Amino acid sequence: MSGTDSSFLERILGSGPVVIFRRTKSPEGEVATFVTPNSASIIGYAPADIVGVRNFWTDHVHPEDRAGFVAQTRRALAEKQTVLEREYRFLHADGTYRWLRAIVWVEPTGAAAGELTGYAVDITERRATEEASPRSDQFLSAIVENLPNMIFVKDAKELRFVRFNRAGEKLLGFPREDLMGKNDYDFFPKEDAEFFTAKDREVLENGVPVDIPQEPIETKNGRRVLHTKKVPLMGPDGTPEYLLGISEDITDRTLIEEESEHLNATMRLLLDSTDEGIYGIDTSHRCIFVNRAALDMLGHNAEDVMGKNIHQLVHHTREDCTPYPIEECPINKCFHTGNQVRVDSEVFWTRDRQMFPVEYSSHALMDNGEITGAVIAFQDITERKRAERELDRIFSFSPDLLCVANFDGYFLRLNPEWTRVLGYELEDLTASPFIEFVHPDDVEPTLNEMTTLMTGGKTLSFENRYRCKDGTYKWLLWKALPVPDEGMIYAAARDITERRRAEDELARSNAELEQFSYVASHDLQEPLRMIASYVQLLANRYRGKLDADADEFIGYAVDGATRMQALIHDLLAYSRVGKQRRSESVDTNDIVARVKSNLAASTAESNATINSQDLPVVFGDPHELTQLFQNLIANALKFRGNDPPLVDISAEQQEDMWKFAIRDNGIGIDPGYSERIFVMFQRLHTRGEYPGTGIGLAICHKIVERNGGTIWVESDQDKGSTFFFTLPARSDDASDG
Amino acid sequence: MQATGEIVEILLVEDNPGDVRLTREALKEAKMRNAVNVVGDGVEALAYLRREGRYAGATLPHLILLDLNLPKKDGREVLAEIKNDENLKRIPVVILTSSKAESDILATYNLHANCFVTKPVDLGQFMEVVKQIEGFWVTVVQLPAGN
Numbered sequence: 115m116s117g118t119d120s121s122f123l124e125r126i127l128g129s130g131p132v133v134i135f136r137r138t139k140s141p142e143g144e145v146a147t148f149v150t151p152n153s154a155s156i157i158g159y160a161p162a163d164i165v166g167v168r169n170f171w172t173d174h175v176h177p178e179d180r181a182g183f184v185a186q187t188r189r190a191l192a193e194k195q196t197v198l199e200r201e202y203r204f205l206h207a208d209g210t211y212r213w214l215r216a217i218v219w220v221e222p223t224g225a226a227a228g229e230l231t232g233y234a235v236d237i238t239e240r241r242a243t244e245e246a247s248p249r250s251d252q253f254l255s256a257i258v259e260n261l262p263n264m265i266f267v268k269d270a271k272e273l274r275f276v277r278f279n280r281a282g283e284k285l286l287g288f289p290r291e292d293l294m295g296k297n298d299y300d301f302f303p304k305e306d307a308e309f310f311t312a313k314d315r316e317v318l319e320n321g322v323p324v325d326i327p328q329e330p331i332e333t334k335n336g337r338r339v340l341h342t343k344k345v346p347l348m349g350p351d352g353t354p355e356y357l358l359g360i361s362e363d364i365t366d367r368t369l370i371e372e373e374s375e376h377l378n379a380t381m382r383l384l385l386d387s388t389d390e391g392i393y394g395i396d397t398s399h400r401c402i403f404v405n406r407a408a409l410d411m412l413g414h415n416a417e418d419v420m421g422k423n424i425h426q427l428v429h430h431t432r433e434d435c436t437p438y439p440i441e442e443c444p445i446n447k448c449f450h451t452g453n454q455v456r457v458d459s460e461v462f463w464t465r466d467r468q469m470f471p472v473e474y475s476s477h478a479l480m481d482n483g484e485i486t487g488a489v490i491a492f493q494d495i496t497e498r499k500r501a502e503r504e505l506d507r508i509f510s511f512s513p514d515l516l517c518v519a520n521f522d523g524y525f526l527r528l529n530p531e532w533t534r535v536l537g538y539e540l541e542d543l544t545a546s547p548f549i550e551f552v553h554p555d556d557v558e559p560t561l562n563e564m565t566t567l568m569t570g571g572k573t574l575s576f577e578n579r580y581r582c583k584d585g586t587y588k589w590l591l592w593k594a595l596p597v598p599d600e601g602m603i604y605a606a607a608r609d610i611t612e613r614r615r616a617e618d619e620l621a622r623s624n625a626e627l628e629q630f631s632y633v634a635s636h637d638l639q640e641p642l643r644m645i646a647s648y649v650q651l652l653a654n655r656y657r658g659k660l661d662a663d664a665d666e667f668i669g670y671a672v673d674g675a676t677r678m679q680a681l682i683h684d685l686l687a688y689s690r691v692g693k694q695r696r697s698e699s700v701d702t703n704d705i706v707a708r709v710k711s712n713l714a715a716s717t718a719e720s721n722a723t724i725n726s727q728d729l730p731v732v733f734g735d736p737h738e739l740t741q742l743f744q745n746l747i748a749n750a751l752k753f754r755g756n757d758p759p760l761v762d763i764s765a766e767q768q769e770d771m772w773k774f775a776i777r778d779n780g781i782g783i784d785p786g787y788s789e790r791i792f793v794m795f796q797r798l799h800t801r802g803e804y805p806g807t808g809i810g811l812a813i814c815h816k817i818v819e820r821n822g823g824t825i826w827v828e829s830d831q832d833k834g835s836t837f838f839f840t841l842p843a844r845s846d847d848a849s850d851g
Numbered sequence: 852m853q854a855t856g857e858i859v860e861i862l863l864v865e866d867n868p869g870d871v872r873l874t875r876e877a878l879k880e881a882k883m884r885n886a887v888n889v890v891g892d893g894v895e896a897l898a899y900l901r902r903e904g905r906y907a908g909a910t911l912p913h914l915i916l917l918d919l920n921l922p923k924k925d926g927r928e929v930l931a932e933i934k935n936d937e938n939l940k941r942i943p944v945v946i947l948t949s950s951k952a953e954s955d956i957l958a959t960y961n962l963h964a965n966c967f968v969t970k971p972v973d974l975g976q977f978m979e980v981v982k983q984i985e986g987f988w989v990t991v992v993q994l995p996a997g998n
Contacts, residue, residue: 640949643972644869650974651876679972 132233133157135164135171139191139228143169156236157214158207176203176211187220187230194222201237213241264340264361266293267347270318270354273297273311285363287334303332317344318354328368329361339365389493394479396487397449399423399440411494413465428462433469445476449485452478458495471499515590515607521568523547526602535609537583553579553587567596567603577610589614631689638682646675677807684809688794691738691813692820699844700736702729702743702774706763709744713751720751722759729765730772732841734821739841742817743776745810746837750778752804755832770843771823777836783829792825814839859885859989862912864896864929865947866921870970874916874947877981883989888912893924897932900939912942914988917964919948919955927958934963941995943988947981 133156136148145168149161157174164170175183179202190198198218203211218232258265264282268275274297278290286293288301298307309329317324329340340361349355375382382405385392391408393401401424404416412419412428419427425440432438440446444455458473474492478485509516509529518527525544532543536551543551552560556578563576573594579587594605649671657665706726710717717724724747732739743763750761762777783791783798790796792815795808818825818839829835861878865871871889878885888909890896896917899906915933919926926946933939943965948955951969959967968984971977 639972640867643949643970644867646972647873647974647977648869651873654974683972 131156132235134233135231137171137230139187139230144172144230146170156234157204157212174205176205179203190220191222191228196220196222198232201241204234212236213238264359264363266359266361268297268314268357268359270346270356273314273357276356282361285333285335285338285361286331306330306332313342313344314357317346317357321346321348321354328364337365338363339368391492391494392489393419393424394487394489395424395445397485399425399446401427402487408492411464411470411492412462413468418465428464429460431461431463431469433461433471445474445488445490448476448478448488452480452485454478462492471495473498512606515609517605517607519548519603519605521598521601521603523549523564535582535588536580542583551580553581555579563592563594567594568598570596570598572596573605577614587611628689628692632686639679639686642675642678642682646672646679649675681807681809684807684813687741688809688813688816691741691816696735696737697733697821698736699731700734700739701731702739702765705736705739705743708740709747712744713748716748716751720754720759722751722754722761724761724763726763727765729763729774730767730843732772733844734841735817738817738821742814742839745814746776749810749837750776750780750835752806753778753780753799753835755779755781755834767843768840771840772843773838773840775836775838777834779834782831782833783827783835784831785829788827788829791827857884859883859914859985860910860912861885861887861985862896862899862915863887863889864893864915864917864921864926865889866891866918870918873974873977874981877978878985880978881982881985883985885985885989892922893926893929895923896921896929897924900933900936900942911939913994914985915942915944916947916984917944919946919950919959927962930959930962930964943992943994945984945988947984 130152132150133153134148134150135146135153137144137146145166146164147166149164151161153164154160172180172184183200183202186198186200189195196219198216198220200218201213201215204214206212213236214234215237216232216234218230221227221229221231258277258279261279262281264285265277265279266275266282267277274295275290275293276295278293283290283293286301293301298310302310313324313326323343323345326340326342326344329342331338331340341364342359342361345358345360346354347356347358385403385405386407388405389407391405391411393404393408396402400421401419402421404419409416409419414427423440425438425443425445429443429445430438444457448455454475454477456473456475458471460472460474461469462472462474463469471494472492473495474490476488476490479487479489512529512531515531515535516529517525517532519525524546525548528540528543530540532538533540536543549557549560559576560578563573567573573592576592576594577589578592580590581587588609589611590607591610592605592607594603596603649668653668653672657668703726706724706729710724713724716722747761747763751759757779760779763774764777765772765774767773787796787798791798792811794812796812797806797808814837815825818841822842823840825837825839827835827837863871863874865874875887878887888899890899896915898904899909900911900915902909917926917930921929926948930944930946933942933944940963944963946955946959946964946967947970948968949970956967965988966984968980971980
């Protein structure tokens with residue numbers, strides 16, 4: 115390198131931030147042989163102050179750093195290191211220390227052995243920044259010492275204490291000198307020591323921290339409760355080297371909690387003994403208490419709920435699965451109004467993401483006139499909703515017309531059957547008073563029925579006609595129950611239009627049948643009269659003039675024709691019952707008198723006695739009643755025994771009916787036949803014994819029924835019979851039909 | 852009252868030959884000698900009484916026995932026309948029918964029937980009733996002259 119080059123380099127190097135130097139080592143020390151001129155601006159000394167001065171560099175290293183500085187150099191030389199890299203404090207000419215970072219090349223061997231060439235840079239500012247975030251053990255120790263929690267470190271092998279802080283000493287009541295190098299068994303009761311040790315082993319074996327929320331411990335100051343966290347500290351090989359323990363003394367807090375627990379025990383018991391879910395929230399919707407029933411319904415543990423925003427937990431979504439913003443929640447609204455709210459149309463969600471319908475009420479919690487939260491009581495109303503749904507379905511699916519109406523005469527609620535039967539939309543039916551739909555002829559009875567209902571009477575069977583949309587009418591049969599307190603009527607109607615039609619049809623068909631039997635028997639009479647007359651004429655004129663066979667044949671023909679005439683006569687009488695019937699008051703004494711006169715011949719012939727007490731006035735058709743008495747009395751004479759017939763006629767009143775009895779001393783009737791005898795053509799005897807058509811009692815039966823009564827017989831064979839029948843004492847709508 | 856020996860003219864309006872014969876048989880046993888003329892329906896009856904067509908030579912009867920149910924023109928119509936006919940209305944008309952109906956009885960008396968008799972079902976009674984009708988109207992009742 116030329117002189118010019120050298121001065122050029124020196125100029126450049128001497129103006130930079132880096133001091134370049136060369137020093138030699140000798141047994142007497144070290145001495146600088148070269149320093150760039152910028153040393154003055156960096157360390158405050160010019161090269162002239164430095165070069166040649168024995169141990170100048172070493173002497174200016176900070177005393178605390180010097181031993182290491184010297185040792186490092188020595189080691190580098192001894193171990194033949196070629197590069198050293200170090201940072202140390204250097205005494206500036208102004209008396210302050212500057213941090214220098216130096217890179218030094220060492221000549222460990224050869225002619226220049228011991229020569230050091232390097233450069234140094236002032237890094238004071240950088241060090242200052244670094245030291246602002248201290249990391250020295252000393253700094254950490256100071257922190258550990260002053261923490262209010264007990265901190266301890268145990269070695270991983272023997273679990274002996276290797277570190278302990280002041281708070282720990284104070285807590286346990288032992289100076290750390292007593293503890294260091296000992297383990298738990300040395301100063302804790304055996305059970306406690308075993309528990310602690312087991313936890314320690316768990317931490318070390320699993321390599322993960324363990325949290326012990328409540329850890330009782332026996333100290334010199336008595337029993338305390340700790341909240342302890344134990345953490346494994348890993349060594350360079352990745353296995354736990356130490357166990358770090360941090361314990362907080364929560365004895366006092368536990369006591370306060372226990373006391374307040376105790377105070378709240380009664381409340382808690384009350385809360386938990388109800389089936390209603392109850393929880394409290396603060397104004398941020400955080401749960402501040404919750405009872406058993408609420409947790410059961412929601413499927414949560416208390417820990418899941420306490421302190422949590424309970425709207426987000428159980429009320430976050432509506433029944434239709436759309437989100438439920440908390441701002442729209444009625445519970446939230448009651449924070450602003452302070453009022454109570456009651457809701458039964460929403461759902462809560464369980465932990466398993468199942469919804470259930472609830473009814474809840476929310477009361478604002480007030481403290482000094484300020485709303486501090488709310489208490490919410492809720493019930494799972496799944497069952498009630500199901501019952502409502504069932505009722506709704508029954509209401510909707512009923513084949514009857516169901517309705518709720520008010521005393522003002524309007525339908526309030528109707529089931530869809532109304533639309534099906536009458537053809538209106540339900541809105542059409544609720545829009546006007548229902549009387550407007552009633553057939554004009556039925557309006558008055560309907561209003562009367564309404565009056566009955568409004569005074570608390572029930573409707574058990576009422577029929578009226580409702581106008582359909584198409585203008586036709588339907589017959590409805592009603593049952594209704596009023597609830598006067600509510601001003602409501604609950605009613606069911608049945609469309610009986612078809613039934614009415616069928617009834618009318620049946621009545622018409624019955625009338626036609628009667629007409630037919632009347633006409634038939636009447637028209638049969640004519641040809642029969644011809645047969646009978648001519649057979650009789652034949653008998654009159656030719657008896658004994660032909661042969662014996664002819665007489666016999668003619669005899670049978672006459673007999674047959676005569677019997678047929680009797681049959682047709684009776685059949686006509688039967689079919690005439692109820693035709694052109696008059697209903698009026700009839701004195702039965704007169705009836706019996708007429709019958710006696712009609713039967714005078716046979717009475718005389720049989721030597722009979724007919725007694726009657728004073729008989730009543732009844733209501734019926736005089737012609738039919740005559741036939742009734744006549745048939746019964748004639749029977750008594752006909753079915754006589756060996757003694758002369760004795761007929762006794764009496765009557766007694768039973769409420770608004772008269773019960774008649776016609777008793778005879780005749781042959782009687784086997785009780786087994788007492789029903790059959792009233793049926794048409796039923797005969798108990800041969801024609802040879804007692805002639806007859808088997809229609810007489812059927813006529814009696816029909817007459818009594820048509821007049822609104824009943825007929826029956828009581829009898830014993832050979833002891834006579836008593837025929838009973840009832841007839842109405844006075845006019846009655848029922849017997850008018 | 853008819854003079855003894857005079858033949859009593861009777862018009863029987865009856866469509867049933869059986870009844871015609873029975874009536875004839877009954878009248879055979881009657882007190883008075885009688886001549887029974889029979890027509891089978893209402894139209895014929897009126898033609899006879901008005902001596903129309905083939906009945907131009909007919910004699911007016913002293914007594915009419917009229918059935919109600921007749922072909923063509925029934926007994927009620929025939930009765931009404933007789934009683935509205937100046938020449939016929941004084942001839943006694945006895946309704947002889949199998950009907951017992953109240954309505955028939957009332958209707959025929961309203962049409963001035965002279966009497967209403969239901970044909971008895973029994974042969975003996977029938978014979979008796981016909982004889983009595985004849986006896987009453989022919990021998991008992993006093994009728995206007997020239998009848």
